[in-house]
Structures are given as structure tokens and as C-alpha cells.
Amino acid sequence: MKVLGINAIYHDPAAALVVDGKVVAAAEEERFSRRKHGKRPLPWSAWEQPELAAAWCLAEAGIRPEELDAVAYSFDPALMGTPEESGLDDPGDVMRKQYAEMAPEFLAHALPGLDPAKVRFVKHHVAHAASAGKAAPQRDNAVLVLDGRGEAHSHLAGRYVDGQLEVLAGQALPHSLGLMYEDLTAHLGFLRSSDEFKVMAMASYGKPRFLGELSELIRATDDGGFRTEAIDFAEFAPRLGKGEQWTADHADLAASVQTRLEEVLVDLARWVHEQTGEKTLTLAGGTALNCVANTRILAESPFEEVWVQPAAGDAGTALGAALHVAAELGETTEPMPGAALGRGWSDDEIEQWLVTAAIDYERPHDVAETVAEVLADNGIVAWFQGRSEYGPRALGHRSLLAHPGFEANLERMNDVKGREQFRPVAPMVLLERAPEIFSRGPIPSPYMLFVHDVAPEWKDRIPTVTHVDGTARIQTIDPATEPLVHRMISAFERRTGVPVVVNTSLNTAGRPMVDDPRDALECFGSAPVDLLAIGPFVVRRPKATARPA
Numbered sequence: 375m376k377v378l379g380i381n382a383i384y385h386d387p388a389a390a391l392v393v394d395g396k397v398v399a400a401a402e403e404e405r406f407s408r409r410k411h412g413k414r415p416l417p418w419s420a421w422e423q424p425e426l427a428a429a430w431c432l433a434e435a436g437i438r439p440e441e442l443d444a445v446a447y448s449f450d451p452a453l454m455g456t457p458e459e460s461g462l463d464d465p466g467d468v469m470r471k472q473y474a475e476m477a478p479e480f481l482a483h484a485l486p487g488l489d490p491a492k493v494r495f496v497k498h499h500v501a502h503a504a505s506a507g508k509a510a511p512q513r514d515n516a517v518l519v520l521d522g523r524g525e526a527h528s529h530l531a532g533r534y535v536d537g538q539l540e541v542l543a544g545q546a547l548p549h550s551l552g553l554m555y556e557d558l559t560a561h562l563g564f565l566r567s568s569d570e571f572k573v574m575a576m577a578s579y580g581k582p583r584f585l586g587e588l589s590e591l592i593r594a595t596d597d598g599g600f601r602t603e604a605i606d607f608a609e610f611a612p613r614l615g616k617g618e619q620w621t622a623d624h625a626d627l628a629a630s631v632q633t634r635l636e637e638v639l640v641d642l643a644r645w646v647h648e649q650t651g652e653k654t655l656t657l658a659g660g661t662a663l664n665c666v667a668n669t670r671i672l673a674e675s676p677f678e679e680v681w682v683q684p685a686a687g688d689a690g691t692a693l694g695a696a697l698h699v700a701a702e703l704g705e706t707t708e709p710m711p712g713a714a715l716g717r718g719w720s721d722d723e724i725e726q727w728l729v730t731a732a733i734d735y736e737r738p739h740d741v742a743e744t745v746a747e748v749l750a751d752n753g754i755v756a757w758f759q760g761r762s763e764y765g766p767r768a769l770g771h772r773s774l775l776a777h778p779g780f781e782a783n784l785e786r787m788n789d790v791k792g793r794e795q796f797r798p799v800a801p802m803v804l805l806e807r808a809p810e811i812f813s814r815g816p817i818p819s820p821y822m823l824f825v826h827d828v829a830p831e832w833k834d835r836i837p838t839v840t841h842v843d844g845t846a847r848i849q850t851i852d853p854a855t856e857p858l859v860h861r862m863i864s865a866f867e868r869r870t871g872v873p874v875v876v877n878t879s880l881n882t883a884g885r886p887m888v889d890d891p892r893d894a895l896e897c898f899g900s901a902p903v904d905l906l907a908i909g910p911f912v913v914r915r916p917k918a919t920a921r922p923a
């Protein structure tokens with residue numbers, strides 16, 4: 375059984391392929407088109423399909439469009455009401471609904487040979503739920519979905535029992551924690567439906583002194599839902615234009631909304647646990663990318679384990695829709711094998727790229743040792759290895775690496791990427807060493823979706839990755855699943871005594887994460903990076919020479 379999943383209606387268009395119940399490929403359109411987030415979530419862009427990602431998924435598995443048993447589209451226009459019924463009064467919804475209804479024809483045009491009758495609509499939040507509950511290692515689990523919006527809701531609470539979803543609650547629009555957070559993102563001068571993570575970062579610099587006022591405006595209800603009343607954020611801090619300098623009031627506003635979001639999410643998680651009694655909670659939707667909130671849910675709800683799908687935003691609904699429809703067609707689906715579901719290249723293919731680029735390169739005895747030596751000497755390394763990650767986090771396949779022991783390296787890394795200086799970078803840590811350095815959050819933590827407290831004796835040893843509030847968003851590296859990364863960090867530890875390296879995504883501001891070798895070479899050529907480690911090869915930055923007088 376071959377099922378292709380598609381996300382296209384709002385933002386982060388993506389495709390995923392499930393064959394005989396197994397996830398074999400998943401990728402976001404932005405990695406191919408080089409347009410950040412693939413497209414903006416505007417009504418007149420709703421017709422655009424992730425045709426490049428979909429074509430690659432099929433080619434990766436050697437499947438022709440006509441051989442597909444179904445295409446699962448993660449939005450059901452039949453469930454979408456009028457702009458007045460949603461309470462959002464967005465006239466663009468009329469266009470979105472029409473384009474969603476035409477998706478079978480759009481997809482058949484993008485994938486010649488596809489029978490449009492094979493396209494099945496999947497409710498948006500059911501696709502989100504399946505991307506967590508059916509992709510998780512635990513077959514039975516509670517599930518909580520929160521995002522900006524679907525057809526008519528912004529939330530789903532339920533449980534998976536033996537692979538079947540039971541929906542327990544859903545919050546109807548216009549109430550939406552995701553849209554509320556997007557409004558705040560825009561108020562703080564950032565790009566909505568894109569830069570919400572910047573608000574989370576800014577929050578760590580503030581104090582939640584507006585929490586009392588916000589508690590009445592953002593609150594959980596006793597039926598498993600919540601209310602988000604209209605908020606005039608200007609009452610707390612003036613609206614910022616793009617690039618304008620933020621103040622303590624803006625940081626305090628971000629901290630207040632962030633804290634209130636966390637409190638409501640904990641309330642919702644407690645309600646789901648009361649209904650299900652499950653040990654494991656799975657999370658999806660864009661709100662599940664809020665790693666600070668995830669950590670509070672784990673710490674303060676009765677769940678023993680919280681599992682977050684690494685592509686928890688809308689891109690992940692392509693995966694969830696495919697898993698959901700595969701199960702409807704009678705397949706027993708398997709958990710996702712990890713986040714490395716995108717494109718990869720053989721050593722010979724990578725070398726051909728280097729030859730074509732007419733660039734000096736070498737093949738060291740062990741690329742891990744060579745990289746560790748450069749990092750120990752405080753160099754910055756572009757790391758391009760294996761298949762690319764599905765989701766917004768660099769997880770050791772498309773990364774910028776640095777030494778965590780120098781406080782100045784945070785500013786240096788942000789300068790390399792051309793982004794705001796308040797933005798944090800993350801640590802990759804050897805799994806077996808993580809418990810002595812990081813606490814509070816879950817270990818293992820392979821997808822960088824929780825925050826951990828940094829042990830007092832380590833804060834001065836790894837200042838680059840320690841946030842101003844004493845936390846870090848870690849990724850633990852298991853030698854069984856990431857042997858090359860583990861070997862590289864182990865080699866770095868032998869040289870420095872530190873089993874941690876700085877990790878941030880391999881891209882510069884406003885551009886998608888590097889995906890293919892050409893992207894890697896272009897990024898290396900344009901950013902002040904000392905070494906590119908690409909497959910088993912390395913490319914070194916030429917030493918600068920003085921210009922003749």
C-alpha cells in the first residue's frame with residue numbers, strides 16, 4: 375500500500391510517503407524551492423502544492439504517481455464554514471476553501487499520471503494528531519494538538535488505543551492559542567506564522583509582570599477547551615516595526631504571554647490525563663514546537679512521558695495524513711524511524727559536486743577527528759552529513775558547529791547567520807554524559823524540543839549554549855542512531871574535556887536550511903565558516919592574503 379501525504383493549505387507545504395505502513399520519505403517544499411516556509415499563508419497561495427517535495431518522495435521510493443493507492447491531503451474543505459461562522463471574519467477563507475476543493479486537480483497536474491479520484495481529504499487536526507500519536511514509539515497514548523487553526527478548530531484532545539483515534543475535545547474558532555501567539559509575534563515586529571520562536575527567545579529576557587491581567591483573557595475551561603479573548607497588546611508595550619529595538623516592556627510582555635501559554639497548556643494536559651489515564655502524552659501542532667512549554671507539561675502534568683514529533687508544525691500534517699489514510703486502508707502503520715527522512719547523497723555523488731565546483735577539497739582519514747580538531751581550535755564548521763532532517767530543527771545532519779566554551783561565540787554564531795543577537799544556540803551532548811550536565815527535561819531528548827537546566831558547575835564551561843535563564847535546549851546524541859556525530863563529539867571531548875558542541879541550523883537568516891550539496895557550498899562560500907565537512911570530505915577556508923599596495 376502506497377500513500378502520499380500532502381500539506382499545502384496554509385504554510386510549510388510538505389510531502390511524506392508511507393509504503394506498507396512504513397515512513398520512507400518526508401520533506402518540506404522549502405528545501406527544494408529555497409523559499410523560506412515554502413510560501414506565505416495567504417489565501418491566494420492556497421493553490422500551491424509541494425510538487426517538488428512530492429516528486430522527490432516518489433522518486434526516492436521508485437514509485438510513479440499512477441502507482442499510488444491514495445493521496446492524503448491534510449485539510450477537509452467540507453468542514454470549513456463561512457468567515458462569519460468561524461468568527462475570524464477572514465474573507466480569504468472563501469478562496470482557501472475553493473482552492474482546497476480543487477486540490478485533487480492541482481495535484482494531478484503537478485504529478486502527471488495521478489488519478490485525482492485517489493485524493494482523500496483528512497481533517498487538519500486529525501492529520502496533526504496522527505503525526506504524533508501514530509508516529510510515536512508508544513502505540514497507546516493521549517494526544518494534544520494545538521496550532522493557529524484548522525478548518526473550524528484550533529485544538530484537538532484525544533487518545534490512541536491500538537492505533538485508533540478517539541477524539542475527546544476540540545476548541546472551535548475564533549479561540550486559538552496559536553493565533554494569539556501569532557498576533558503577539560506581529561506586535562513585537564516579527565513575521566507571523568514564521569518567527570514565533572523569536573518571541574519564546576525574547577521571553578527569557580523578561581519577567582511575567584503582566585500575568586495577572588492576561589490570566590482572565592487567556593484561560594482553560596472545564597470541558598477540555600480554552601478561551602482567548604481579544605487582547606490589545608499595545609496596552610502593555612508599544613507595537614514594534616520590523617527591526618525596531620525592543621525594550622524591557624516588550625520582553626516582559628513576551629514573558630507574560632509565554633508563561634500564560636504554558637499554564638493553559640498544563641491545564642489542558644491535566645484534563646486529557648483525567649479522561650485517559652495514559653502514561654504518555656504526544657504533542658503536535660505549531661504550539662508543540664514551544665520547547666519551554668513542553669518542559670512544563672512534562673514537569674507539572676501527571677504524564678510520565680511527553681513525546682513531540684520533530685516536524686510538529688503544519689509540515690508534519692503531511693506525515694500524519696499519510697499514516698491516517700494508510701490505516702484507513704487496512705495497513706498496520708509503524709512509528710516514524712527518526713527525523714532523517716529527507717534527501718541524502720552517496721560519497722561519489724558528493725565528490726562529483728566538489729569536482730564540478732572546481733574547489734580544493736580533501737578526504738581525511740576520519741572526518742569526525744578533523745572536525746573535532748577545528749572545533750577545539752575554536753573554528754566554526756559547516757556539517758553536512760546523511761539525509762536531511764524533517765522539521766525545523768537541525769539535528770546533526772545540516773548544522774553549524776562551534777566550541778561551547780567561549781561566551782563570545784554566541785555573538786559570533788549569530789553574526790555568521792546574520793540574525794538577532796538575543797537568539798540562542800543549542801548544545802548537542804553525548805547521551806551518556808547528558809545527566810551530569812543537564813537536568814529537569816527528559817533524557818534522552820533526540821529532537822531538541824525541551825529545555826533543561828544547566829548544572830551550576832557547567833554554566834561557565836559551556837556559556838555559548840546556556841540561556842540567560844540558566845537553561846539550554848539540548849539534543850542528546852545516541853551512538854546507536856547517530857554514530858558519526860557521537861564519534862565527532864567524543865573526539866572533541868578528548869581534546870577539550872567538554873562532551874558538548876554548539877549546534878545551530880546550517881543556513882543564514884531568512885533562508886531555508888541547507889539541503890543539497892550546492893546549498894552547502896553556497897552557504898560555505900558566503901559565510902565566515904572555517905571548514906565544510908560534507909560527507910567524508912572537507913573543504914577548508916583559504917587563508918586570507920594581503921592585497922598588494
